[in-house]
Amino acid sequence: MSIIFMEQDKIFTLHTKDATYQMKVDRFGFLLHLYYGRRTGGTMDYLLQFADRGFSGNPNDVGDDRTYSMDALPQELPCQGTGDYRSPAVIIKNADGSYGCDFRYKSHRISKGKYKIPGLPAVYAGEDEADTLEIDLEDPVTKVKITLLYGVIADLNIITRSARIQNGGREKIYLKKAQAACLDFINGEYDLICFYGRHAMERNMQRTPAVHGAQIIESRRGTSSHQYNPMMILAGRETTEDAGSCYAMSFVYSGSFKGEVEKDQYNQTRMLLGLSDELFSYPLSEGEVFHVPEVVFTYSGCGLAKLSQNLHVCFRTHLCRGKYQTSVRPILLNSWEAAYFDFDGDSIYRLAKEAAELGVEMLVLDDGWFGKRYDDNRGLGDWYVNEKKLGEPLSSLIQKINDLGLKFGIWFEPESVNEDSDLFREHPDWALAIPGRRPVRGRNQLVLDFSRKEVVDYLFKEICKVLDQGNIEYVKFDMNRSLSDCYSHDTNDQGKVYYDYMIGLYDFLERLVQRYPNLLLEGCSGGGGRFDAGMLYYSPQIWCSDNTDALDRISIQYGTSFGYPVSAVGSHVSAVPNHQTGRITPFYTRGVIAMAGTFGYELDPKQLSEEEKLELKEQISEYKRYAPLIQNGLYYRLTNPFEEEVGAWAFVSEDGKEALLNAVVLKVHGNMIVNYVRLKGLTRHCMYREEKSGMLYASDALMEAGIPLPVQMGDYQAYQMHFVRADQD
Numbered sequence: 001m002s003i004i005f006m007e008q009d010k011i012f013t014l015h016t017k018d019a020t021y022q023m024k025v026d027r028f029g030f031l032l033h034l035y036y037g038r039r040t041g042g043t044m045d046y047l048l049q050f051a052d053r054g055f056s057g058n059p060n061d062v063g064d065d066r067t068y069s070m071d072a073l074p075q076e077l078p079c080q081g082t083g084d085y086r087s088p089a090v091i092i093k094n095a096d097g098s099y100g101c102d103f104r105y106k107s108h109r110i111s112k113g114k115y116k117i118p119g120l121p122a123v124y125a126g127e128d129e130a131d132t133l134e135i136d137l138e139d140p141v142t143k144v145k146i147t148l149l150y151g152v153i154a155d156l157n158i159i160t161r162s163a164r165i166q167n168g169g170r171e172k173i174y175l176k177k178a179q180a181a182c183l184d185f186i187n188g189e190y191d192l193i194c195f196y197g198r199h200a201m202e203r204n205m206q207r208t209p210a211v212h213g214a215q216i217i218e219s220r221r222g223t224s225s226h227q228y229n230p231m232m233i234l235a236g237r238e239t240t241e242d243a244g245s246c247y248a249m250s251f252v253y254s255g256s257f258k259g260e261v262e263k264d265q266y267n268q269t270r271m272l273l274g275l276s277d278e279l280f281s282y283p284l285s286e287g288e289v290f291h292v293p294e295v296v297f298t299y300s301g302c303g304l305a306k307l308s309q310n311l312h313v314c315f316r317t318h319l320c321r322g323k324y325q326t327s328v329r330p331i332l333l334n335s336w337e338a339a340y341f342d343f344d345g346d347s348i349y350r351l352a353k354e355a356a357e358l359g360v361e362m363l364v365l366d367d368g369w370f371g372k373r374y375d376d377n378r379g380l381g382d383w384y385v386n387e388k389k390l391g392e393p394l395s396s397l398i399q400k401i402n403d404l405g406l407k408f409g410i411w412f413e414p415e416s417v418n419e420d421s422d423l424f425r426e427h428p429d430w431a432l433a434i435p436g437r438r439p440v441r442g443r444n445q446l447v448l449d450f451s452r453k454e455v456v457d458y459l460f461k462e463i464c465k466v467l468d469q470g471n472i473e474y475v476k477f478d479m480n481r482s483l484s485d486c487y488s489h490d491t492n493d494q495g496k497v498y499y500d501y502m503i504g505l506y507d508f509l510e511r512l513v514q515r516y517p518n519l520l521l522e523g524c525s526g527g528g529g530r531f532d533a534g535m536l537y538y539s540p541q542i543w544c545s546d547n548t549d550a551l552d553r554i555s556i557q558y559g560t561s562f563g564y565p566v567s568a569v570g571s572h573v574s575a576v577p578n579h580q581t582g583r584i585t586p587f588y589t590r591g592v593i594a595m596a597g598t599f600g601y602e603l604d605p606k607q608l609s610e611e612e613k614l615e616l617k618e619q620i621s622e623y624k625r626y627a628p629l630i631q632n633g634l635y636y637r638l639t640n641p642f643e644e645e646v647g648a649w650a651f652v653s654e655d656g657k658e659a660l661l662n663a664v665v666l667k668v669h670g671n672m673i674v675n676y677v678r679l680k681g682l683t684r685h686c687m688y689r690e691e692k693s694g695m696l697y698a699s700d701a702l703m704e705a706g707i708p709l710p711v712q713m714g715d716y717q718a719y720q721m722h723f724v725r726a727d728q729d
Contacts, residue, residue: 057083095171179274222483281495409474442481571597
């Protein structure tokens with residue numbers, strides 16, 4: 001059992017393979033945090049220190065003892081109203097209009113297996129893989145109850161936390177803030193690593209010192225957003241890829257979120273992650289229960305690479321589900337950059353025929369096939385096939401493409417609606433809009449109210465009608481605007497709409513994957529605007545960015561790699577000049593970069609030269625050969641493309657038998673210097689053979705001195721080298 005409770009000291013200890021997490025119920029019933037870090041034995045309650053804290057308040061229970069203050073003690077569930085003036089995890093507005101709560105320990109339970117959360121995505125594990133700790137806390141005045149849920153997957157160094165909040169009183173209360181997780185560090189100097197961006201340039205890595213005051217990352221957009229990712233890292237100041245302590249939190253949720261890091265007056269650091277409190281005021285009547293979405297913790301004592309690998313393995317094997325959880329995905333060609341809205345059935349068939357001749361395995365029909373969708377200003381919401389535009393039923397087009405030996409996929413954007421659509425004309429109240437105000441548009445579209453069951457039910461029925469028309473094996477599930485105008489005609493409590501919207505979306509997605517278990521679902525929100533752990537529960541891959549420029553993708557995929565596995569990264573080779581930047585990069589380079597993902601194409605093969613077509617066939621052959629290693633191997637960041645002149649990364653099998661090195665020269669100069677790239681993760685004191693050259697290299701030399709990249713003329717040259725341990729020849 002990975003969870004231990006010491007009755008005498010009232011101390012809970014959670015052990016993973018390499019880490020220990022410990023907390024204590026003190027004599028007043030407060031649940032205090034003691035330790036999270038490298039695995040250790042013993043009890044750490046000696047770390048708690050008490051002193052007169054001046055203007056820091058003291059709970060009434062302690063009488064005249066001025067040394068006991070929640071404003072200085074490390075806690076598992078800091079709440080507004082206990083004298084702790086730091087950022088709280090929970091704020092409750094009570095029936096009498098007061099703000100405040102005071103949760104004390106009541107009981108606990110330890111069980112085999114991993115808890116589940118009704119209606120929400122969560123990490124899963126079998127009874128022989130995980131243990132669960134449930135700790136019940138209660139406010140003695142209002143009778144509001146909180147159950148803290150801890151899941152421990154020891155072999156993966158993963159701890160998850162969620163909370164279940166129940167109104168045990170008779171009067172309605174309002175949740176004003178609900179964070180899933182809190183880590184209090186009583187000492188140490190840390191850096192905050194987070195991932196910011198914008199549409200078409202997501203997840204840029206930013207590392208800054210954790211300073212006095214609060215540092216906040218947040219999405220108020222109703223989606224996890226392009227602007228900030230709901231994953232953050234706290235690392236020691238000297239922590240590198242290969243050494244030092246670091247902690248990650250990842251939110252298993254796809255809506256508005258808030259992450260906070262606060263360094264207090266006593267140089268203690270608090271890390272919080274959970275729901276955004278912007279536009280959040282969730283009502284709970286007597287007996288009603290609220291489920292806080294889950295946060296995944298992991299700790300590494302040997303640097304950032306191991307921290308990322310912990311998350312990669314967890315998400316790939318205990319969050320993603322279905323037929324494509326671990327299997328290699330089909331290589332696809334998407335019609336968007338090949339045709340945009342300018343196509344008919346004949347041109348799509350021609351595209352599929354050319355793709356099949358090159359070895360592509362799936363054709364995806366993107367936007368423009370439904371309703372009166374001749375451009376992006378109309379038609380969203382009308383999910384019926386535009387047979388006039390296609391010139392034939394969808395079923396016949398699918399069959400013709402299947403007859404070529406290709407799978408068929410299709411694009412949907414179920415959450416959005418154009419005002420110029422039959423659906424909006426019939427049900428204008430189904431869109432989120434504030435009465436009496438003209439709605440805010442994004443991409444000339446509005447958002448449907450997924451907090452209403454009738455809306456979700458209708459859209460599910462209409463989309464199933466399309467999916468049932470033929471052998472559709474892939475869906476690109478898009479969402480192309482942020483939410484605003486937070487008003488639903490279905491409730492008087494508007495502070496619940498954004499959360500209930502996500503519950504409605506997750507219900508839609510769950511029904512979809514259950515009805516079509518063999519469907520490959522790819523998440524998308526203008527590319528990477530909803531690239532989060534919550535979506536991975538339903539879609540094992542997510543379109544990484546609408547920006548297909550190879551050089552920009554190196555940076556985007558670098559930031560993404562800190563929290564998400566390569567198997568989740570939708571990445572394609574696109575045409576040049578690139579449609580987002582105008583940049584020209586070699587075809588080979590575009591292939592190497594796209595292979596750090598699910599791999600596919602975003603172009604019209606008719607525009608390729610004969611030489612490029614041969615190269616495309618070779619790319620497909622190479623990817624199929626390396627795909628198991630790419631998808632399931634350990635991922636190593638070998639350089640930082642924001643700071644260095646080479647972007648380099650590697651995939652290494654867990655047994656160390658093979659490694660795939662990938663490198664791109666980002667800058668070229670006159671009288672060029674030689675760039676050396678050092679590998680990681682190889683078996684020490686062994687020899688490795690580089691497959692193409694046949695040369696033998698000592699593993700220690702490859703990791704300590706590196707391998708030189710050939711100096712070549714021209715921008716953005718790429719190199720891919722496959723190393724096999726010599727004893728495997």
